[in-house]
Amino acid sequence: MSMREILRIDHIQKYYDNSGNITKAIKDISFSVQEGEFVGIMGASGSGKTTLLNCISTIDRASAGHIYLAGTDVTEIKEKEIARFRRENLGFVFQDFNLLDTLTVSENIALTLTINHVSPEQVSGLVHKIAVTLDIADILEKYPYQISGGQKQRCACARALINKPKLILADEPTGALDSHSSQVLLSTIQSINTELGATILMVTHDAFSASHASRILFLRDGEIFGEILKEHDTRRVFFEKTLDVLTKIGGGVGDVF
Amino acid sequence: MYFKLARRNIKRSAKDYVIYFITIIFIVMIMYSFLALGFSADIISISENMPIFTTYIIALSVIVTLISSFIVSYAVGFMLKQRKKEFAIYELLGMEVGAIQKLFLIENAVIGVLAFLIGLAAGTMLVGILTQIVKNIFDIPHSYRVSFSIKALLLSFVFFMLMYGAGLARSIRIIRQKKTVDLLYDSRKNEVISKQGRTSLRLALVIFSVFAIGTGIFLGGYGLTMQTNSAWGYLIGSIILLLAGVYVIYRNFPIMLITYAKRKNLKYSECNLFYLGQIGHRVQSSGRMMAITAILLTISLMTMFIGLVTGAGYKANMETYYPYDAGVAFDAPFTKNSFDGLISFVDEKCPVQEEIVFYLHDVDGYSIDALALSDYNALRSMLGLETVELPDDEYLVHCDTWTHIESIRAAMNKQPDVTIMDATLKNPQARINEEAMEQFQMAGTNGYVLIVADTIAAMLPANKIRVVMKLENGGIPELRSEIRRYLNSGQWHPELQAGEILPEHVTMGVTVKAWGLSNSLTSFTSISFCGLYLSIVFILLSCSILAFEQLSALDINRRNYQIIDKIGVSRQMQQKLVHRELSTFFFIPLVLPIIVMAVLMFGAQRLYSAYVYQKGIIPLYGFATITIFAILYSAYYVVTCHLFKSNIFMNKT
Numbered sequence: 001m002s003m004r005e006i007l008r009i010d011h012i013q014k015y016y017d018n019s020g021n022i023t024k025a026i027k028d029i030s031f032s033v034q035e036g037e038f039v040g041i042m043g044a045s046g047s048g049k050t051t052l053l054n055c056i057s058t059i060d061r062a063s064a065g066h067i068y069l070a071g072t073d074v075t076e077i078k079e080k081e082i083a084r085f086r087r088e089n090l091g092f093v094f095q096d097f098n099l100l101d102t103l104t105v106s107e108n109i110a111l112t113l114t115i116n117h118v119s120p121e122q123v124s125g126l127v128h129k130i131a132v133t134l135d136i137a138d139i140l141e142k143y144p145y146q147i148s149g150g151q152k153q154r155c156a157c158a159r160a161l162i163n164k165p166k167l168i169l170a171d172e173p174t175g176a177l178d179s180h181s182s183q184v185l186l187s188t189i190q191s192i193n194t195e196l197g198a199t200i201l202m203v204t205h206d207a208f209s210a211s212h213a214s215r216i217l218f219l220r221d222g223e224i225f226g227e228i229l230k231e232h233d234t235r236r237v238f239f240e241k242t243l244d245v246l247t248k249i250g251g252g253v254g255d256v257f
Numbered sequence: 258m259y260f261k262l263a264r265r266n267i268k269r270s271a272k273d274y275v276i277y278f279i280t281i282i283f284i285v286m287i288m289y290s291f292l293a294l295g296f297s298a299d300i301i302s303i304s305e306n307m308p309i310f311t312t313y314i315i316a317l318s319v320i321v322t323l324i325s326s327f328i329v330s331y332a333v334g335f336m337l338k339q340r341k342k343e344f345a346i347y348e349l350l351g352m353e354v355g356a357i358q359k360l361f362l363i364e365n366a367v368i369g370v371l372a373f374l375i376g377l378a379a380g381t382m383l384v385g386i387l388t389q390i391v392k393n394i395f396d397i398p399h400s401y402r403v404s405f406s407i408k409a410l411l412l413s414f415v416f417f418m419l420m421y422g423a424g425l426a427r428s429i430r431i432i433r434q435k436k437t438v439d440l441l442y443d444s445r446k447n448e449v450i451s452k453q454g455r456t457s458l459r460l461a462l463v464i465f466s467v468f469a470i471g472t473g474i475f476l477g478g479y480g481l482t483m484q485t486n487s488a489w490g491y492l493i494g495s496i497i498l499l500l501a502g503v504y505v506i507y508r509n510f511p512i513m514l515i516t517y518a519k520r521k522n523l524k525y526s527e528c529n530l531f532y533l534g535q536i537g538h539r540v541q542s543s544g545r546m547m548a549i550t551a552i553l554l555t556i557s558l559m560t561m562f563i564g565l566v567t568g569a570g571y572k573a574n575m576e577t578y579y580p581y582d583a584g585v586a587f588d589a590p591f592t593k594n595s596f597d598g599l600i601s602f603v604d605e606k607c608p609v610q611e612e613i614v615f616y617l618h619d620v621d622g623y624s625i626d627a628l629a630l631s632d633y634n635a636l637r638s639m640l641g642l643e644t645v646e647l648p649d650d651e652y653l654v655h656c657d658t659w660t661h662i663e664s665i666r667a668a669m670n671k672q673p674d675v676t677i678m679d680a681t682l683k684n685p686q687a688r689i690n691e692e693a694m695e696q697f698q699m700a701g702t703n704g705y706v707l708i709v710a711d712t713i714a715a716m717l718p719a720n721k722i723r724v725v726m727k728l729e730n731g732g733i734p735e736l737r738s739e740i741r742r743y744l745n746s747g748q749w750h751p752e753l754q755a756g757e758i759l760p761e762h763v764t765m766g767v768t769v770k771a772w773g774l775s776n777s778l779t780s781f782t783s784i785s786f787c788g789l790y791l792s793i794v795f796i797l798l799s800c801s802i803l804a805f806e807q808l809s810a811l812d813i814n815r816r817n818y819q820i821i822d823k824i825g826v827s828r829q830m831q832q833k834l835v836h837r838e839l840s841t842f843f844f845i846p847l848v849l850p851i852i853v854m855a856v857l858m859f860g861a862q863r864l865y866s867a868y869v870y871q872k873g874i875i876p877l878y879g880f881a882t883i884t885i886f887a888i889l890y891s892a893y894y895v896v897t898c899h900l901f902k903s904n905i906f907m908n909k910t
Contacts, residue, residue: 059823080827087825098820101813102534111530115826120525159824 012065040213091160150181285376329424473498507548557795564788658704
């Protein structure tokens with residue numbers, strides 16, 4: 001695994017001004033992600049994890065600080081350039097899939113390629129290739145409402161992956177799935193990371209999901225509370241470490257035990 | 258408390274109400290203004306037969322009410338669909354169904370009353386303009402004046418209540434019948450384009466429809482040239498074929514197009530994929546919607562065009578059909594003195610400023626009458642035309658009926674000289690004068706006449722006599738019946754020329770310009786305004802259906818556009834896509850009506866231009882039709898586009 005830095009968050013802050021009432025969603029966060037890493041971000045509701053993800057993905061703007069993605073300062077990108085930056089550098093996997101019901105699975109995947117001006121002759125081949133990798137080749141011609149949640153999310157992964165983005169952002173990817181589908185999907189995401197070498201940043205509040213990552217950052221009240229590395233641990237050990245941290249944070253899964 | 262909630266609801270669901278609101282305003286405006294026009298004492302007193310106009314307008318208003326009640330119930334259905342969830346939540350919170358109905362009713366009543374009042378105000382402004390147009394048609398001095406008609410208001414109100422009541426009654430029934438669970442869970446399934454196996458069937462249907470349309474046009478054209486009652490059979494058959502053809506094409510063609518586009522690599526270029534998806538997922542229902550709209554638009558364009566052209570053609574013809582203020586024609590060898598009595602009779606009613614009594618002479622061997630040059634020049638000066646000179650050995654032709662000019666010219670080319678009583682007359686410059694001055698039986702029997710020197714004419718038998726008069730202030734319409742009564746009364750004793758006998762049948766003709774014009778203008782006004790009235794309502798109907806259809810898909814669309822925004826489609830591109838999507842739905846239904854309209858214009862020009870004496874009337878009114886239509890249509894497009902965009906791109910950073 002190469003150790004080139006792909007993402008660097010440099011003291012970012014985000015606050016919302018509600019008629020004089022300032023809410024700080026992100027107080028001060030800094031960290032960096034190396035190429036090929038699978039980083040999990042955990043935290044309870046309101047800890048700022050989705051805000052952080054939105055700032056990285058250019059869907060939202062940070063109030064202060066800098067975000068460098070492959071050397072480009074995301075916070076400095078002009079409004080007009082944002083769409084292009086997004087489609088060329090980022091891949092998204094959302095909790096609610098965000099697939100277009102109007103298109104078939106294969107067309108949904110192809111959409112990323114066509115808006116990136118990939119030549120029409122290549123599209124079918126590329127879609128088929130990724131579909132085989134993610135085991136969705138046999139449902140390519142189906143519409144999203146005809147397939148299961150797990151299949152939908154794999155389709156979303158394929159869409160996020162097909163353009164070989166520098167960073168894949170996953171926002172609670174298992175949030176809408178049952179436990180079996182979640183497990184299958186997490187293995188898939190893990191293999192995308194280990195076998196295809198994709199860099200993944202995954203936001204989740206679920207310790208089991210997070211334990212598939214190679215490193216987990218814990219957020220609380222808009223700040224990084226802690227960080228654990230998987231290194232040579234088994235997933236089970238890593239999972240228990242995760243739960244320990246959550247207990248320390250207070251809230252989350254910790255409360256249950 | 259309901260009123261407060263209703264008011265807030267209206268504010269919140271303003272986007273759903275806008276199109277509905279605008280459409281009702283338009284309908285009330287059009288209905289009130291046409292009714293007010295029909296009832297206006299000013300207008301009715303314009304001519305003897307003007308009251309028929311009032312009858313037409315009222316009859317049409319009944320039809321308009323029927324059509325409008327359809328729009329209202331469609332609109333109400335649309336709103337119920339948009340707000341199912343809201344109503345379900347009210348029910349979950351324990352609100353009685355009756356209370357919900359009441360709430361919906363209050364909301365609609367507020368909207369309705371408001372729209373009615375605005376429509377009324379706008380209608381009052383419009384009546385002023387319409388009255389001016391009518392007075393302009395009749396050449397009556399006019400100035401813009403706002404007037405109010407109680408009768409029209411009452412009738413509009415009754416019609417409005419009928420259409421609105423029908424629409425609302427339906428909505429109340431829907432609310433009562435729907436289960437909470439139905440209201441809560443809205444199926445979001447797309448319509449899947451039917452299997453490919455049926456493409457060949459679709460292709461066959463489309464080809465068949467094109468044939469049907471072609472046949473329809475042919476039958477229609479054929480029917481129009483027929484003079485018998487079976488023409489109606491042809492016309493009705495033609496209309497059925499046309500409408501069926503349009504419908505079937507619209508049901509199938511968009512689906513075929515999408516299937517085709519999706520098979521090709523075309524779909525992989527830029528955002529075509531997204532666009533095709535947007536269009537494709539509603540293709541079944543929009544095919545039906547487009548078909549209905551296309552038919553409605555075809556009907557409205559045809560009605561407007563035919564109404565305007567027939568009316569205008571009528572008016573233009575009448576102006577030239579009556580070149581003289583008054584005229585009497587007898588195909589009998591009377592002496593010129595015979596008319597002294599008639600002229601003094603007319604003079605008592607309307608002072609006669611100038612009169613000309615002249616003969617038309619038979620020309621042996623030719624099917625054309627001859628007119629002496631001095632008489633011809635007298636007629637010309639009476640009409641304010643320049644007099645002409647003609648050497649004794651020359652002749653010229655006067656023909657102002659388009660249909661004959663070509664054949665006369667051909668005959669003159671073949672045989673340039675005319676022989677009359679051993680004299681050979683030439684027409685070296687092949688002169689044919691075309692000014693409108695001798696229609697009916699005044700100068701030439703068939704719409705053309707040979708002009709010869711007085712010496713030649715004097716040698717010819719004079720079996721037809723004419724008198725034309727120029728009257729002070731152009732005369733009055735009643736003069737026509739008075740002249741007829743005088744001529745038939747026995748007070749009038751014509752003398753025969755020496756040696757002539759009275760033919761067995763004497764053809765008599767009386768023309769009075771004032772009568773003819775007011776009569777024709779009434780027809781013009783009635784036909785044109787009724788065509789306009791009906792077609793505007795049809796256009797409103799189709800536009801509102803189109804707009805509702807687009808807005809009903811807003812929620813799904815908002816989500817779809819958010820998705821492509823997230824995966825990196827620029828805002829600029831998204832705006833483009835919105836325009837592409839909407840214009841597809843708005844402009845595809847236009848294609849066939851425009852083709853039909855073009856064929857109609859072309860056909861009318863070919864078939865009828867010969868009968869319409871004022872050149873360019875058909876293109877002019879075709880243009881007018883398209884302009885009125887385009888204004889209304891674009892208004893709806895712009896509003897829909899705005900609503901669509903403001904909803905899709907709201908709350909975006």
